[in-house]
Each structure stands twice: as structure tokens, then as C-alpha cells.
Amino acid sequence: MAAAASGAAGAAATPREGAAKPDASGSEPADEGVTMETLHPGDATSYPKDGMTVRVHYETMIEGENLKIDSSRDRKVPLEFRVGLGQVIPGLDVAMKRMSRGQRAKLTIPAAMAYGARGYPPIIPPGAALVMDVELISFA
Structure with missing residues (x-):
């Protein structure tokens, strides 16, 4: 779990080539219901693949609540994980490839791509969807 809650210490955080183009709002549908809205464009030429190690900064909130539950930015330490190996929640894994x-x-x-019906008590309630602000710093 890698981007969910301070108590989860990187516990929540987990798009694909040939992905759909953004709609007029700038949002892109991703896999399994994960949506992605670009806040700042990247280089648009290099994308991580399964097995690569990525470094990201993130902030995580429960959808519909204005309460940050975890932030690598606050800790000033980026999260590092290998894409596609289940080291983070599935939704973050899926988004990295896009x-x-x-x-x-x-x-x-x-929720199905985050913590599902069980949640991550007491930080993330059962069935909660997450909103993450993620910056892909680097990968190799």
C-alpha cells in the first residue's frame, strides 16, 4: 500500500499504451474505472513499463471528502516502487503505465482498484474510492 495514509506508510498508492485520448474536460478513462486528469503534462514520449522502478510524489484523499490522508510531499520523500508487481494499490499501478x-x-x-470492500481501517473506510494527485518524477 503506497499512497494511502500516513499510518499505512505508502499503503494506497497503485495507464496503458494506446489509451484513449482526453475528452474536452482533460480527463482520460483508464483501466478498470480509474480516471486520470492531467494537471501538468509530462514529456509525452517516455512511459514506464512493468518491472521498472518509478519515483512519484502523491497526495491521497477519500473521494468526496476534503481531507488529505497521506502525502509523500509532506514527508519530502518520494515513493519508489516497481510497476506491475502489486507493490501498490492496483489503481496506481494501472495509472503509472499511462x-x-x-x-x-x-x-x-x-474502491475495487484501491482497498475494496474491506477498506484500510481506521484510515480508509470500506468501499471508499480514492482521489490521488500524483507526479511521476522519474523511472528506470
Whole structure:
């Protein structure tokens, strides 16, 4: 779990080539109901692939609530994980493959791609969708 809650210490955080183009609002549908709205474009040429190690900054909130539950920015330490290996929530994993180096995006991640029906008590309630502000700093 890698971008969910301070108590979860990187516990929540987890798009794809040939992905759909953004609509007029700038949002892009991602896999499994994850949506991505670009806040700052990246280089639009280099994208992480499964097995690569990415470094990201993120902030996580429960959808519909104005309360930050976790932030690598607040800790001033980026999250590092390998894409596609289940080291973070599935929704973040899916989004990484659609973000380019330097891109910052707002992700809306349905419960099924986050913590599901169980949640991550006491921080994330059962069935909660997450909103993440994610910046892809680097990958190799």
C-alpha cells in the first residue's frame, strides 16, 4: 500500500499504451474505472513499463471528502516502487503505465482498484474510492 495514509506508510498508492485520448474536460478513462486528469503534462514520449522502478510524489484523499490522508510531499520523500508487481494499490499501478516522465495527474480510483470492500481501517473506510494527485518524477 503506497499512497494511502500516513499510518499505512505508502499503503494506497497503485495507464496503458494506446489509451484513449482526453475528452474536452482533460480527463482520460483508464483501466478498470480509474480516471486520470492531467494537471501538468509530462514529456509525452517516455512511459514506464512493468518491472521498472518509478519515483512519484502523491497526495491521497477519500473521494468526496476534503481531507488529505497521506502525502509523500509532506514527508519530502518520494515513493519508489516497481510497476506491475502489486507493490501498490492496483489503481496506481494501472495509472503509472499511462503517465509520462514529469506528468502530474489527478487520479480517481474506484474502491475495487484501491482497498475494496474491506477498506484500510481506521484510515480508509470500506468501499471508499480514492482521489490521488500524483507526479511521476522519474523511472528506470
